[in-house]
Amino acid sequence: MKKFFSFLSIAILGGVIALGGYKAFLEKPVVIERTNEQPIQTFQTNFQPAFETTNASYAPTNFTEAAEKTVNAVVHVKNTAEKSGITSWSDLFNGPRKYEQVGTGSGVIISSDGYIVTNNHVIANATDLEITLNNRKKYKAELVGTDTENDIALLKIDADEKLPYIPFSNSDNVKIGEWVLAVGNPYNLTSTVTAGIVSAKGRDLEGNGGITDSFIQTDAAVNPGNSGGALVNTRGELVGINTAITSRTGSYIGYSFAVPSNITKKIIDDILEYGKVQEAVIGFIPEIKEDLEGVIIKEISEDSDAKKSGLKEGDVIVKINDVKISKFSELSGQLKAKRPGEYVNVTVDRSGEILTRKVKLSKKIKRFISNAFQLEFKDLSKKETKKYGLSGGAKIIREARNDNGNDSLVGFIVTSINGQRINTADEASKLLDNLARSRYRIKVEMINTEGEVERYVFR
Structure with a gap:
C-alpha cells in the first residue's frame, strides 16, 4: 500500500515537472492586442453651402404657366397663292394652267381686337389668307403691311369676341442662358410648345439676304411651320418672332433664330402710324474689324447730326x-x-478716353448694296444717262474690298448681268446676290470711267 502511494506521488511529481518544462521552454506565448477606439473629433469651419448664402430658388423649372398664357394666342396661318405654269403635256398645247399653291405657318395675336404678327415669307404673294385659332375657329385675314427687310408682316382679323393675346417684353433685357419657349405649328401640328435657352443675342446670319442681322438665337426646337410663331419668356411675354433656322436638311438641328420683340414692335407701330417702316441711322459709314469690340466710325459727313453732336472719325x-x-x-x-x-x-x-454724346437719329437713305460682292450702287442721274446714251444702269459708288486699289471698280456703270438689262441700282444688287447664292457663273457688262465697255466673269 505504501509502495502504491509512493509510485503515485512520483507520477504526480513527474507530470508537474514535465508540464512546467513545456510551459517554460516549448510553448509560444499568446499575445492578445486590444484597440481602444478614440471618438471622432469635429471641427467648425467658415464654409457654408451656396444655397444657404444666396437667394436662388431651386424649385424645379415649370413652363406650364407660360404655355397656358400663350398657346391660345398663337394661330395657324394658311397662305393660298394663285400660280400658273406648265404641269402636264396638255399644257404645252393648251397654254399654262392656273393652280393654287398653299403654304402654312404661324402667327401671334398681339391685341384683343385681332392684330396678328407673322413673318413676311409666310404670307408672301398670297391671294387669300386664312387664320385658324387654337379653338379651331377660322377667319379671313387682311394684310395690313409688311417689312421685307426684317421679315415681319402685320395681319388683321375681325373676330366676334375679344381674343387672347401675348404682351410684348423688352428684348434688351433678355439674358443669355435664360429659358424661353417656342410656340407654333410645325408640320401643321397645331399648338406645339418647345423649350430651350437663349444661346446668343445680336446674331448675324451670313448670306441671309438682307434680313435683320440682330437675331435672338435659341436651342428651342423650331421647324417648318414654326415661322411667325412666338418666342416667349417664362412669364409668357413675347421676346421674339421665330423666323429662321440653320440646317443642311431643312429641319431643326439645334439652332433657331427670332426677330427681337423690340424690333418687331417698332415695325408694327410704324406700319400702323405711317404705313411703312421709318428707319433711323446715326449717320456714318462703319469700318468692321473682327478683332475689335465696338464699331469704328470710318466716315462721317460734315453736316450730319452725329458730327454736330461731337462724334469724330476714328471713334x-x-x-x-x-x-x-x-x-x-x-x-x-x-x-x-x-x-x-x-x-x-x-x-x-x-483713343482710350470714354465719352458720351447725345445724338439725334436721322432718316435712313435707301442704299443698294450687294453683300456677296461688297459693292454699293446708285441709280444713274439724267446727266449720266444722256452722257452714255443709256436708258438706265447702276453706278458703283463704293467697293469695300478694294476702295483705293488700282483695279477698283468705283465709278463703273453696270449695264447687264448674265444678259439681263440693268435699269436700277436695286436690280443690280438683288440680282448679284441671288446669282451668288445659286452659285451660277456671273457675267457682268460694265462701262468704265473712260466710257469703254468691259466684261467680267465671276465664278
Missing part, C-alpha cells in the same frame, strides 16, 4: 444708351428699334 462706338455694343449687328439691332428724330446716348472710345 469706336461701345454703347447705345445703356446697351453694350460689341459688333455691328448689335448696333444695327438697337437702331432698328428706334425712329428718325429720336435721341440716343452714344458712348465712344476715343
